Structures are given as structure tokens and as C-alpha cells.
Amino acid sequence: MNKAGGLRLYAIIYLIFLYAPIILLPMFAFNNSKVIAFPLSGFTTEWFSQMWADVQLFRSLKNSMIVSVSTAILATTLGIFAARASTRYAFPGKAGIMGLVMLPLVLPEMIVAMSLLVVLLAIGVPLSIFTIILGHVLICTPFAVAILSSAFQSLDRSLEEAAYDLGETPLSTFRLIVLPLVMPGIISSLLICFTISLDEFIIAYFLGGTETPLSAYIYGQFRFPARVPAMLALGTILVGVSVLLLALAEYFRRRGIAKTGGKDTGGFL
Amino acid sequence: MTSDRPTMIEFRDVHKYYGDYHALRGINGEIRAGEFFSLLGPSGCGKTTLLRTIAGFEDISSGAVLIDGKDMANVPANARPTNMVFQSYAIFPHMSVAENVGFGLRKDPRPKPEKARAVEEALEMVGLKGFGNRAAHALSGGQRQRVALARALILKPKVLLLDEPLSALDKKMREHMQVELIKLQRQVGITFILVTHDQEEALVMSDRIAVMFEGEITQLADPETLYRRPNSKKVADFIGTMNFIPATILSENGDTAEIEAKGLGRVALDISAAPPGKGEAPVVGLRPETLTLLYDDQKAPERETDGVIDEVIYFGDMTYYDVYLGGTDVEVRLSMRNVPGRPVLEVGTKVRVAWSPSALVLFR
Numbered sequence A: 001m002n003k004a005g006g007l008r009l010y011a012i013i014y015l016i017f018l019y020a021p022i023i024l025l026p027m028f029a030f031n032n033s034k035v036i037a038f039p040l041s042g043f044t045t046e047w048f049s050q051m052w053a054d055v056q057l058f059r060s061l062k063n064s065m066i067v068s069v070s071t072a073i074l075a076t077t078l079g080i081f082a083a084r085a086s087t088r089y090a091f092p093g094k095a096g097i098m099g100l101v102m103l104p105l106v107l108p109e110m111i112v113a114m115s116l117l118v119v120l121l122a123i124g125v126p127l128s129i130f131t132i133i134l135g136h137v138l139i140c141t142p143f144a145v146a147i148l149s150s151a152f153q154s155l156d157r158s159l160e161e162a163a164y165d166l167g168e169t170p171l172s173t174f175r176l177i178v179l180p181l182v183m184p185g186i187i188s189s190l191l192i193c194f195t196i197s198l199d200e201f202i203i204a205y206f207l208g209g210t211e212t213p214l215s216a217y218i219y220g221q222f223r224f225p226a227r228v229p230a231m232l233a234l235g236t237i238l239v240g241v242s243v244l245l246l247a248l249a250e251y252f253r254r255r256g257i258a259k260t261g262g263k264d265t266g267g268f269l
Numbered sequence B: 001m002t003s004d005r006p007t008m009i010e011f012r013d014v015h016k017y018y019g020d021y022h023a024l025r026g027i028n029g030e031i032r033a034g035e036f037f038s039l040l041g042p043s044g045c046g047k048t049t050l051l052r053t054i055a056g057f058e059d060i061s062s063g064a065v066l067i068d069g070k071d072m073a074n075v076p077a078n079a080r081p082t083n084m085v086f087q088s089y090a091i092f093p094h095m096s097v098a099e100n101v102g103f104g105l106r107k108d109p110r111p112k113p114e115k116a117r118a119v120e121e122a123l124e125m126v127g128l129k130g131f132g133n134r135a136a137h138a139l140s141g142g143q144r145q146r147v148a149l150a151r152a153l154i155l156k157p158k159v160l161l162l163d164e165p166l167s168a169l170d171k172k173m174r175e176h177m178q179v180e181l182i183k184l185q186r187q188v189g190i191t192f193i194l195v196t197h198d199q200e201e202a203l204v205m206s207d208r209i210a211v212m213f214e215g216e217i218t219q220l221a222d223p224e225t226l227y228r229r230p231n232s233k234k235v236a237d238f239i240g241t242m243n244f245i246p247a248t249i250l251s252e253n254g255d256t257a258e259i260e261a262k263g264l265g266r267v268a269l270d271i272s273a274a275p276p277g278k279g280e281a282p283v284v285g286l287r288p289e290t291l292t293l294l295y296d297d298q299k300a301p302e303r304e305t306d307g308v309i310d311e312v313i314y315f316g317d318m319t320y321y322d323v324y325l326g327g328t329d330v331e332v333r334l335s336m337r338n339v340p341g342r343p344v345l346e347v348g349t350k351v352r353v354a355w356s357p358s359a360l361v362l363f364r
Helices: A003-029 A046-052 A055-088 A094-105 A109-122 A129-153 A157-165 A170-199 A202-207 A214-221 A225-260 B047-055 B097-101 B112-125 B141-153 B171-188 B199-205 B223-228 B233-238
Strands: B007-018 B021-032 B036-040 B062-067 B082-085 B159-163 B191-196 B208-213 B216-221 B243-253 B256-261 B265-270 B283-286 B292-294 B303-314 B318-325 B331-337 B350-355 B361-363
Touching: A003 A225, A046 A225, A055 A094, A055 A129, A055 A170, A055 A214, A094 A129, A109 A129, A109 A202, A129 A170, A129 A202, A157 A170, A157 B082, A170 A214, A170 A225, A202 A214, A214 A225, B007 B047, B007 B191, B021 B047, B021 B191, B021 B208, B021 B216, B036 B047, B036 B199, B047 B062, B047 B082, B047 B159, B047 B191, B082 B141, B097 B112, B097 B141, B112 B141, B112 B171, B141 B171, B171 B191, B171 B199, B191 B199, B199 B223, B208 B223, B208 B233, B216 B223, B216 B233, B233 B243, B233 B283, B233 B361, B243 B331, B292 B331, B318 B350
Parallel strands: B036 B191, B036 B208, B082 B159, B159 B191
Antiparallel strands: B007 B021, B007 B062, B208 B216, B243 B256, B243 B283, B256 B265, B283 B361, B292 B350, B303 B318, B303 B350, B318 B331
């Protein structure tokens, strides 16, 4: 076998290893057995109806939506400010400040969760959805800054000067020129922050109080073997929704690039 | 001539510092209304900075910039009667051509159809009639340039600022746009201020040129004066080609000087228009086209000197010859038009070179 063939085999094994577990998810979600094992015993949609009837699950789903949407919006908003400041202005201590903003990227979540828990308990903030949002904004903001910095960086400064020169104020220039041109970056940032927040577990589990979001709820359900197939059904739906969201994001990104005549340098798809 | 026109822009001892870096070092001068004015100099000389102080994109450290008699110190860029054509054109990529051109009319109280007509007129003026609905990013370089012009001119500014607007175009297009810009400027009658590092472009287009070096205006004059009477070796060297020949001043008497130029011999010069002395070693400057090769039994109208051809550079319509003068190591470049009956000579040919004392510029 030649060298290219060997590499091809490696790539195929790699992809199987990466995606096979995800394919198992729908397989067992439609399998007519409470035991997660081969051989498959028959087709059923029972787990989906069981999942559909679970009131507690919809509560956590609602919690998760509140947490993830708020996190995405807050982190992206903060990211816009930080990215704008870091790409456009020079200020004392810039490198240090940007370093601190980006630090949660490499900080173990465990440590973030623990220290936040200690601080929140010490100052008497009750654990709730709000505290989860707090933690998630902290870990999502660096991702938002990274994505948005590249969007702001590729913006030609003279575009803003031209708008200003043509009579616009700095604020209307931002609204009419800067915002539309960095919009693909903003949408990417929103989607990625949403995704990170949605499947984040440690902070959600530590700071959640009685209001559990989806990730913590699923983890809890896995303790009861009878509930596992219903969770696989839920997982199947989540995979479907993720693929749909990613495809949508990529569609908008490509359309944005085509509209401004830019060169497609590859997105996340 | 534009000398009788009122002042449009005045610089009063303008200084600009970037931290410790002294970018503008005491700029003084006037730009007249309706003038095509160029700021010319090598990169880093401060010409773009000076243009941006007019636009209001740069604050000045001291001094004053006046537009139409008004001090611009507290007037922000969006309230100044100036508009700019950027080097990158800065066409808004997410808008159509018409939206780009009409952008400055957003706050204009006129009704929509009237604004649309103004946009169409502006596009027609720059030769882009009917391009309004095109996407801005689908345009060629030359078309972008025209859109940028239309967008800036639609507001009828008192001054149009052009920051190296032709540098991104290829040679043919550039030469074409130079002529277009001159015509456009005559048509609208607005003061144009052009920043360029291309001396040829400045000579072709401008009524007057300010040559800048290291944050200072070295010479401000019309193209012909700059070319024929540069006030320093730096200007002479930057604009066109100039031969520098070492000389000694034998005597000086008011407006005339008797000098000995190496390879040319003794010459009496009228120095009434010569640049002021700077205490440098004296040299005389000579443009290549003021030197002529004499063929056969042609006689020099004024002076002639023997020489030997060292190098021949053939350009099609012209030939450049590098010639050693009068048995010395002084080499000058001269240019000859290639007309019928005047063969291109070979390296090593002994020649006679005609020249005129009035074409000599003395730097000292």
C-alpha cells in the first residue's frame, strides 16, 4: 500500500472514531429495548413519546434556553466592545487587559466554577439561573472576543473615515457601516456562545441551585437505567437541531461574503 | 492662471507630533480657490498627514489650518466643507453604487426622487451613467475610483481631497484618469488637493505643487518653476532627472557669477533667480533635454563640449545617452528624440554636446 493510501485509511478510521458514537445515538433511540446493547431488537418511537411527556425535561429545556440565549447576547455584546477597543485604540496596559479577558479560555472550568461558588455563597447571592449566566458569560466572552477581533480587524479603517467625512456622526457611522460589515462575525459569535453555554456542564451543575438546565438534567437522568433510552431520544433531536443551526450559520456566512464580494477563506464548515 | 484667486486654505505654522516624532515641522502656505494643488514628496514626508489635517482626521499639535478664512481648530471632520477620495477608495461594500454615491445625502432634506436625480447626475459626471444598481464590489479599480469621486463631489464641497487616488491603477488607466481628473476639476471648479509621490503625475495635473521633505514644504511653485528652477538639490533630484556637475565659483557680482564647471569650462551665469546659498559645495544642475548631441556639421547655438558615449538606453521615441564630458570623469545623461535621419549612436562614439548657460541651475 502506498503512502497516500495509508493516510487515507488513517483519515477514515479517524472519522469513524469521531462520528460512530453519534450515529449510535439515533440507533438506540429507535430501538425497542431498555438495554443499550446489540443486537437491536426492533423499531419503536416509544422513547420519543416518553421524552415528550416529561414535564421536568421541558422545564430544564426552558432554563437552558434562557441561560444560553442570555449568555450568547451578553458575551457577544461584551465581545464587541472588547474587540473594537483592542483593534482600534491604543491604551495603557492593553496587552495585560486583553490577556485577562482571554484568560478563561485556558482556565480549567472546574476552578472557575469552584471559585465562583465560593464567592457567590460568601456574598450571599442565591444560586439560580442568573448565577449560571454569570459563569457562562465569563467563559464565553473570550470566544466572542476572538471571533469578533478578526471581524473588526478585516474592516478597512478608511470606510469609517469616509462615512464620517460624508457627514455622519461616530455613532451613525458605527450603525450604518461597521455593524453591517461585522454582522457575520456577530452571528458566528452568538451561535458559538449559545452552543458552548448549552452543553456546558460543570458551571451549570455547580451554580444551578434548584433550577437545572438541560445538561445537568440529562446527567441526573442517566442514574436511572430506565430513563436512558428517552435521553438518547433527546440527544437525537439535539444532534438534528445542531446540524440545522450550523448549516444555517454557514449559509448566512457565505451569503454575507458573496454580498460584499469578499474572498471565502473558509468558515467552520 | 490662478494667482488672482482668493485663498481657500491657509496653513499657519502647523506642527504635528506623534509622541516624539515630529511629523509636520512648521507648515506655512496658501492654497487658492479653484486650484489643482498637489502635495508631492517621498513616503513618510508628511504629505498625507497634512492632507488629513485639512480633512480633520488628524489634530494638529500647534498652529492653525484655515478653510475659506475660518479656523478649523474646533470643527470636526463631519462638519468641514471638505470631502475625501481615499487611497483604497473606501467604497462601502455592502451597498449598491447608487447607495454609495448618495450616502452623503442621507441628511439632505430634499425629497427622494430629487436625491435620486442628483445621484444619477453625479454618476453621469464621472462617466458611470446607468451603473447605479450595480453592487459596489463588482466594479473594477477604475470604476471604484469614479464612484469614490462621485460620492465626494455630490456634496459640492469647497475642497476635494485626493489621497494617492491613482496609485492602485495600472499605468494606462492612471494616465487616462489623470486627464479625466483635470477635466473634472475644470468642470466643477472646486479646489482639488492631491497627495502623490509620483512627480510626473504632480507635474501633469497641478496648477501648483508643494514639494515636501521630512515634514517641511521645501518648495511651493507651479510645475514649470519647480522643474526648471528647483530651489534645492533635493527638489531637483526628486522631480525628473538632473545632472549635477561639481563647480567652483570664481567671482560673484550681484546678479552674475563666473564659475568653472568640471567638463563644461568657464561660464558666466545669471544668478538672480538662483536658489539662496546654503553653504554647500557648489554644483550646477542640468536637465537631460537641455543637452543636445550635435550630428555631422551641426553648430551649437551657444556652447559646446566634447564627450564620449558611455551608455546608450533606447526607449523607442527617445534615446538616453550617458556621456563623459570634455575628457573628465564627469558623466551626464542627455536625451534625444529619435527622429528620421538621426541614427542611434553606439557606446564609445566621440560626440559634441551642445548646451546653454541659461539652463544651468547653480546650487551652493
